[in-house]
Amino acid sequence: ARDGKLKIEDLQGGTFTITNGGVYGSLFATPILNPPQSGILGMHKIMPRPIAVDGKVEVRPMMYLALSYDHRAIDGKEAVTFLIKVKECIEDPKKLPLDF
Known part of the structure; x- marks a missing residue:
C-alpha cells in the first residue's frame, strides 16, 4: 500500500x-x-x-464520525463503545494502543 501498488484483489476479504x-x-x-x-x-x-x-461558546476544530454496522453481528452497545473509544483516541492520540 505504501508503494501505491494495491490491486483490487488486495482489497478483498475485509471485515471493516x-x-x-x-x-x-x-x-x-x-x-x-x-x-x-x-x-x-x-x-x-x-x-x-x-x-x-x-x-x-468557543470555536473548536470538529470532525463528525459515523458508524454503520450489521446488527446481526454487532450489538449496539459494543458499537457505541467502540465509537466512543475512536473519538477519545482522535481527541488524544496518546491514548492509541500503538506499540512501535
Missing part, C-alpha cells in the same frame, strides 16, 4: 472499512456497509464549529 469523505469536503454522511463486512466508519471534514465549553 474506514472511509474518509472529509478529504473531498464531506461534512457528514452515513456510510453504507460493504457486504459481507460487519462495519464501516465514516470520517468527515475537520472544520471550526461553535461548541459549549464550561458554559461558554
Whole structure:
C-alpha cells in the first residue's frame, strides 16, 4: 500500500472499512456497509464549529464520525463503545494502543 501498488484483489476479504469523505469536503454522511463486512466508519471534514465549553461558546476544530454496522453481528452497545473509544483516541492520540 505504501508503494501505491494495491490491486483490487488486495482489497478483498475485509471485515471493516474506514472511509474518509472529509478529504473531498464531506461534512457528514452515513456510510453504507460493504457486504459481507460487519462495519464501516465514516470520517468527515475537520472544520471550526461553535461548541459549549464550561458554559461558554468557543470555536473548536470538529470532525463528525459515523458508524454503520450489521446488527446481526454487532450489538449496539459494543458499537457505541467502540465509537466512543475512536473519538477519545482522535481527541488524544496518546491514548492509541500503538506499540512501535
